[in-house]
Amino acid sequence: MATVLIVDDDAAMREGLAETVGDLGHLPVVAASGIEALARLGAGGVNAVLLDLRMPGDLDGMATLARIRARPEAPPVLVLTAFASPANTIEAMRLGAHDHLTKPVGRADLAAALDNMLQRARPDPVLERPRPPGGLVGSSEAMRRVQKSIGLVADGPATILICGETGTGKEEVARALHAFSSRRERPFVPVDCAAIRPDLLETELFGHARGGFPGATADRSGAFAQAAGGTLFLDEVGDMAPAMQAKILRVIQDRTVTPIGGRPLRIDVRLVAATHRDLPALVADGRFRADLYYRLAVVPISLPPLRERLADIVPLAEHFLAAFGKRLSAGAAARLLAYPWPGNVRELRNVVERAAFLVRGGMIAPEEIDLPGAPPTSTGDPDQDADLPGAVARLERRMIEGALTAEGGNRTRAAKRLGIQRQLLYAKMERYGLAADEATLSQITTDHVAKADSENGEDSGNIDRFP
Numbered sequence: 001m002a003t004v005l006i007v008d009d010d011a012a013m014r015e016g017l018a019e020t021v022g023d024l025g026h027l028p029v030v031a032a033s034g035i036e037a038l039a040r041l042g043a044g045g046v047n048a049v050l051l052d053l054r055m056p057g058d059l060d061g062m063a064t065l066a067r068i069r070a071r072p073e074a075p076p077v078l079v080l081t082a083f084a085s086p087a088n089t090i091e092a093m094r095l096g097a098h099d100h101l102t103k104p105v106g107r108a109d110l111a112a113a114l115d116n117m118l119q120r121a122r123p124d125p126v127l128e129r130p131r132p133p134g135g136l137v138g139s140s141e142a143m144r145r146v147q148k149s150i151g152l153v154a155d156g157p158a159t160i161l162i163c164g165e166t167g168t169g170k171e172e173v174a175r176a177l178h179a180f181s182s183r184r185e186r187p188f189v190p191v192d193c194a195a196i197r198p199d200l201l202e203t204e205l206f207g208h209a210r211g212g213f214p215g216a217t218a219d220r221s222g223a224f225a226q227a228a229g230g231t232l233f234l235d236e237v238g239d240m241a242p243a244m245q246a247k248i249l250r251v252i253q254d255r256t257v258t259p260i261g262g263r264p265l266r267i268d269v270r271l272v273a274a275t276h277r278d279l280p281a282l283v284a285d286g287r288f289r290a291d292l293y294y295r296l297a298v299v300p301i302s303l304p305p306l307r308e309r310l311a312d313i314v315p316l317a318e319h320f321l322a323a324f325g326k327r328l329s330a331g332a333a334a335r336l337l338a339y340p341w342p343g344n345v346r347e348l349r350n351v352v353e354r355a356a357f358l359v360r361g362g363m364i365a366p367e368e369i370d371l372p373g374a375p376p377t378s379t380g381d382p383d384q385d386a387d388l389p390g391a392v393a394r395l396e397r398r399m400i401e402g403a404l405t406a407e408g409g410n411r412t413r414a415a416k417r418l419g420i421q422r423q424l425l426y427a428k429m430e431r432y433g434l435a436a437d438e439a440t441l442s443q444i445t446t447d448h449v450a451k452a453d454s455e456n457g458e459d460s461g462n463i464d465r466f467p
């Protein structure tokens with residue numbers, strides 16, 4: 001049995017969590033604020049902490065997390081929030097959170113997280129001022145995994161390899177790695193290795209000395225020197241010619257670069273590389289050096305294509321439209337959800353920005369979304385749209401929202417009402433961005449559901465207690 005400190009300013013949530021922690025065989029102790037939590041920790045004996053992020057007062061959840069993790073022998077901290085954002089996910093992981101879960105947290109998820117955190121604690125607290133918010137939009141499971149990885153590795157020295165189809169946001173991830181690292185005040189220098197002629201790439205990366213080759217009339221610093229103290233982003237590294245691959249490998253091994261015709265310089269640069277190619281396949285074909293691959297892929301981060309993270313489509317579109325002060329209609333959102341996005345986020349951005357430029361009103365209608373191969377069809381009433389996948393997606397989303405509302409947020413009963421398995425309901429909620437839909441779910445309180453559950457005599461092992 002472990003002693004688990006629950007820190008939440010919401011009494012109902014605190015008590016609901018305490019009950020579940022007790023049911024799971026542990027001893028819950030509660031604190032209503034960060035100050036109270038620190039005082040309780042000072043008394044000793046706490047094995048793990050469940051921490052709400054959004055708390056009033058000077059010591060909010062993030063500051064409390066930093067203070068807890070700065071303690072000697074800090075217990076592991078699981079962050080729970082109804083307001084997950086890319087920035088607070090990355091920041092919490094960077095500050096040493098064991099994990100970052102969005103409320104509602106199901107009993108099974110809580111049990112698994114507690115088991116896991118009680119088995120191993122992460123040391124190495126990092127105490128620094130808050131970071132700028134990242135530009136990485138997305139709350140799909142895949143994107144949250146990426147955000148957590150960024151938080152875990154941003155401050156370290158490891159070389160990162162980001163893989164993903166074109167337009168999935170690899171450069172955006174590289175920028176977030178830099179923005180959340182201790183190097184953020186220093187330059188972030190991107191170099192697109194595929195866009196620069198092979199014979200010019202060496203100068204571009206390493207620079208040259210005056211007279212280093214005919215026509216070199218002055219010294220020129222390369223990208224490695226320009227990124228000193230910061231991050232060098234080598235995009236499309238899979239397109240690099242073999243000779244250049246050998247040179248980059250040498251730079252990584254020796255931590256020095258030699259400008260053409262110049263003397264070796266020691267460098268302090270964090271290297272982040274990206275490719276849309278299948279590098280292991282290129283290695284197998286002998287077209288990419290295996291030794292360089294292993295040096296680059298110390299920490300691999302994989303970005304799935306947008307069609308596999310449907311929950312990100314509407315938030316991304318809204319994010320791009322917000323710059324124009326415009327919004328998506330439900331019908332337009334349904335059309336975006338039904339399209340496969342071969343060009344990924346870049347294509348989505350182009351499509352919605354084109355609509356924003358061309359539409360005078362504040363709301364983008366379905367027929368104003370111009371998608372390749374899908375003739376715009378609408379009478380203006382979303383229900384009259386002729387595109388079947390869009391209409392089906394819209395109906396499905398509406399039915400799920402209706403069932404969740406009717407069942408007070410209880411997913412087990414909502415799934416029953418809809419006649420589908422609970423797992424399928426979860427998948428669909430994720431797909432339509434309903435899992436993170438605060439408006440729908442965060443208003444439903446713990447005791448409301450706990451009461452409904454007890455009235456219905458549900459098996460508590462199957463019930464999500466924290467809607």
Ligand SMILES: Nc1ncnc2c1ncn2[C@@H]1O[C@H](COP(=O)(O)OP(=O)(O)OP(=O)(O)O)[C@@H](O)[C@H]1O
Binds near residue numbers: 135167276319
């Ligand atoms: N998660 C995200 N949040 C906000 N904007 C994003 C996100 N992902 C991608 N974008 C935007 O989509 C566009 C394409 O992203 P990016 O250039 O990072 O993709 P990429 O994978 O590096 O593309 P390529 O393979 O062509 O180099 C950019 O305008 C970027 O700002």
